[in-house]
Amino acid sequence: MNFVHRWNGDYFGLFYNDALYTKDGRHVGYRRRHEVVSLKGLYLGEVKNHRLITRTANVGKRSIGGVPMLRMAVGTTVTPMNEQPLDLPAGFEDFPEPDTL
Incomplete structure (x- = not known):
């Protein structure tokens, strides 16, 4: 289990x-190498420097989806602290917020 933060x-x-999984335990996607795709196979972003970020050129890209899993209870009981924000590199935007997925 690896905790993950947005950019x-x-x-x-x-x-x-x-x-x-989101911080409230909902299963929202899969990591495929360094990319993250939704359960429907839509590109959500990627993992870069152990954080989630979205490459704007890849928004709308499709891949193979996956089967949703049950809600994970651990997501509701463990809440790591936020980390320092990083400057967004050119061509990227922040990963979507958990409530939007």
């Missing part, structure tokens, strides 16, 4: 066996 430092949730 702006906000705690997003965690990866468990390459499945991405």
